[in-house]
Amino acid sequence: MTLTETLRYRGAIGQWSWVLHRVTGLGVVLFLVLHVIDTSWAVFYPGLYEEAIAVYQSPLFTLGEFVLVACVIYHAYNGLRISLFDANPRWWKHQERAAWVVVGATLLTLIPTFIIMFNHVLVHYQHDPFILPLEKVLQAQLPFAVGIAAAIVGAVLVSGVVGMIAGNDDAEGKGKPGSRVERFWWSYMRASGFLIVPLVFGHLAMMHLIQGVFDLTVAGKTIVGTNGLVNVSGTAVEFVLARWNTSLSGATTGLAIWRIYDIGLLLLVTVHGFNGLRYVLTDYTTGNMLLKRAAVYLCLIGAVVLLVVGGAALLSSIDRDAIIMACESQEHIGRPLSAFCQQALGL
Numbered sequence: 374m375t376l377t378e379t380l381r382y383r384g385a386i387g388q389w390s391w392v393l394h395r396v397t398g399l400g401v402v403l404f405l406v407l408h409v410i411d412t413s414w415a416v417f418y419p420g421l422y423e424e425a426i427a428v429y430q431s432p433l434f435t436l437g438e439f440v441l442v443a444c445v446i447y448h449a450y451n452g453l454r455i456s457l458f459d460a461n462p463r464w465w466k467h468q469e470r471a472a473w474v475v476v477g478a479t480l481l482t483l484i485p486t487f488i489i490m491f492n493h494v495l496v497h498y499q500h501d502p503f504i505l506p507l508e509k510v511l512q513a514q515l516p517f518a519v520g521i522a523a524a525i526v527g528a529v530l531v532s533g534v535v536g537m538i539a540g541n542d543d544a545e546g547k548g549k550p551g552s553r554v555e556r557f558w559w560s561y562m563r564a565s566g567f568l569i570v571p572l573v574f575g576h577l578a579m580m581h582l583i584q585g586v587f588d589l590t591v592a593g594k595t596i597v598g599t600n601g602l603v604n605v606s607g608t609a610v611e612f613v614l615a616r617w618n619t620s621l622s623g624a625t626t627g628l629a630i631w632r633i634y635d636i637g638l639l640l641l642v643t644v645h646g647f648n649g650l651r652y653v654l655t656d657y658t659t660g661n662m663l664l665k666r667a668a669v670y671l672c673l674i675g676a677v678v679l680l681v682v683g684g685a686a687l688l689s690s691i692d693r694d695a696i697i698m699a700c701e702s703q704e705h706i707g708r709p710l711s712a713f714c715q716q717a718l719g720l
């Protein structure tokens with residue numbers, strides 16, 4: 374059913390939960406693209422990472438952060454409802470009540486979550502914070518918009534070439550509903566959903582509740598999940614470095630617990646999110662084989678790019694010179710520097 378049909382239909386709650394599930398899923402996929410690419414900069418372009426975190430701390434992105442958390446929580450609870458009801462057909466008569474339970478559980482979770490997040494915002498704004506100007510925030514999004522547009526054009530071009538070689542008939546087989554491949558994806562979406570819930574909720578608890586996005590650049594703050602390491606330079610790069618170098622045993626070498634955690638998160642969420650995007654895009658391109666195939670290629674390109682870029686970052690080491698580059702970047706954007714950065718830059 375298309376979005377216009379849904380809105381015209383004014384259906385019961387089931388209809389609206391379908392729309393919300395779709396919209397929230399798409400919102401999180403879009404965020405994920407920016408987020409994984411940004412995070413990889415902590416390794417490959419430490420200066421850019423520092424700017425990206427300044428963007429995340431701007432008022433526009435703070436608003437977006439509240440919307441993002443609401444999207445993740447609603448989508449997670451509703452996804453669990455879908456999966457549980459699919460597995461238990463005898464519950465189907467309770468669908469409507471379950472959809473309301475999801476709305477209620479989302480609100481109940483969001484109230485304390487938003488209070489804690491809002492408290493972080495209040496504390497931050499009480500101390501005359503550094504705010505990146507709006508035009509810089511918007512400018513920073515331009516390369517992403519160009520990259521996404523290029524991926525769309527690339528997917529349509531490849532689809533056109535494949536169409537010229539193989540024809541544009543909607544061949545029976547692999548990609549059809551009910552095929553073995555589609556049954557696999559149906560199960561993957563449900564199984565991965567169950568695994569993503571603890572991973573993504575844990576990640577959000579660390580980044581929004583315990584620590585808060587603003588704390589990433591506060592010198593002297595203890596870094597969450599690192600056995601008490603302190604962010605001496607007040608750079609976001611040191612925050613990631615400390616987390617990714619923290620080992621399970623507490624020693625300086627050994628299994629890097631947050632890298633393993635993030636690898637699991639990256640794999641599950643990227644494949645789930647881009648397969649979800651494929652469901653949505655192919656739903657709206659059923660009549661046009663060129664676009665439908667382009668939609669599949671686009672999702673494939675997106676998933677591969679994120680897995681390669683995010684995976685490469687997670688498997689690389691960050692050396693301490695990166696912190697000096699982060700200090701330089703902070704000076705460049707006009708953020709007040711910590712004593713460590715001032716000394717490191719000879720100021």
Ligand code: HEM
Pocket residue numbers: 391394395397398399401402405445448449450451452453455456558559562563565566567569570573642643645646647648649650652653
């Ligand atoms: C937090 C735990 C999550 C659970 C329990 C969950 C569960 C689900 C389920 C059951 C579906 C329906 C699949 C189907 O129709 O066959 C789905 C679809 C989808 N999910 Fe998730 N998901 C989760 C997280 C995410 C995340 C993090 C993203 C984004 C990166 C995402 C993006 C999507 C998208 C785009 C769809 C397609 C929506 C549609 O077809 O209308 N999901 N999810």
Ligand code: HEM
Pocket residue numbers: 401405408409412413429438441445573576577580586612613616617631635636638639640642682683684686687
């Ligand atoms: C504004 C909200 C968020 C903030 C501030 C944030 C912060 C961070 C930070 C600092 C890292 C670096 C590594 C670490 O410390 O573990 C990271 C990594 C990661 N985050 Fe988030 N996160 C947010 C939301 C999310 C959400 C909603 C998802 C999933 C849909 C997610 C998925 C990931 C993944 C997959 C990585 C690993 C990236 C890589 O491979 O380089 N994050 N996040």
